[in-house]
Amino acid sequence: MILTDLNKEYDKLGKKYGAKELDSIYNGGCENRPDICFVFMNPTGRNIASSKTWKGLKAPWIGTKNIWDLFAEVNLLDKNTYNKIKSKKGKEWTEDFAREVYDDVIKHKYFITNLGKCTQPDARALPNSVYKQYLQLLEKEIEIVKPKVIILFGNQVSSIVLNKKISVSQVRKKLFLKDINGTNYKFYSVYYPIGNGRFNINKSIEDIKWIMNKELKKRT
Numbered sequence: 001m002i003l004t005d006l007n008k009e010y011d012k013l014g015k016k017y018g019a020k021e022l023d024s025i026y027n028g029g030c031e032n033r034p035d036i037c038f039v040f041m042n043p044t045g046r047n048i049a050s051s052k053t054w055k056g057l058k059a060p061w062i063g064t065k066n067i068w069d070l071f072a073e074v075n076l077l078d079k080n081t082y083n084k085i086k087s088k089k090g091k092e093w094t095e096d097f098a099r100e101v102y103d104d105v106i107k108h109k110y111f112i113t114n115l116g117k118c119t120q121p122d123a124r125a126l127p128n129s130v131y132k133q134y135l136q137l138l139e140k141e142i143e144i145v146k147p148k149v150i151i152l153f154g155n156q157v158s159s160i161v162l163n164k165k166i167s168v169s170q171v172r173k174k175l176f177l178k179d180i181n182g183t184n185y186k187f188y189s190v191y192y193p194i195g196n197g198r199f200n201i202n203k204s205i206e207d208i209k210w211i212m213n214k215e216l217k218k219r220t
Contacts, residue, residue: 003031003144006137010117017130018118022050027113027141028059029105035216036076036109037147039138041157041192042116042126048090049098050119056095059102060112063090068101070193073205074212076108111145113138115157123195131160139180149215150185151208154192162187172203173210186215 007026014024025043040060043050048063061067068085071077081104084097105112116126116134138161142150152158158166162176168189176187190207191200 001140001144003027003141006140009137010134013133014118016118017116017126017133019045019121021052022119022121023052023054023058024117025050025060025062025114025119026058026117027111028057028102029111030109031111031145034109034111034145034147035149036212037111037113037142037145037150039150039152039157039161040112040114040194041154042114042131043119044123045119045121046090047119048093054095057098057102059098060114062098062101063093065090066194066198070201070205070208071105074208076105076110078104078107111147113141115160128156128160131156135160142185143181143183146183148186149211150187151211152187152189153204154189154197157192158187158189162189168192172207 003026010024010026018024022045025047043060046064047061048054049056049058065085068077068082072079072082081101085101088097115131115138118130120126152161155166155168158168162178166189168191171189174188177184178187188207188211191197191204193201193204
């Protein structure tokens, strides 16, 4: 099985739970044993790749700026790429530029995905019941790419993926092991750094640097 085999299922769920005028957003980055898999919540219409006229990558955070601050701060994005992102308005991203950004992501050996792939018109909250529809598919993604470590953003995503009530403030820098089809994967929970969680971005950066130093023996 390869990642694109999952897209048909994502599209089915997207039609059920997402905005009808917007496509699902899948994933992007290093697909072969990345150092890190970052798992966010779900995409919004700010991601211009959700437009039905967009023919390029249907990957997270295309046409947005703020999340790339985090990746730049943990040394997972080249300065030149970061400066280009910050200089562009969302609608100025092209399909070629999106590929350039994700080539940088691949170079730094990480993979970006959302638990939910159903695009919402705005940053409205989704119920646990919707996210749970995607859990087995996320686990298949993890089986396919085989990341060394998985970083979950926020209480809701962490609680669903780890199947226990998680408060990030209580489990910072705590390792969780989860068996997926006979393989134990390493998980950590960090603060959600975007939107209402923007004020926690420095804590997210601190914890990601710590995780990278511990699990990947990388200096950040």
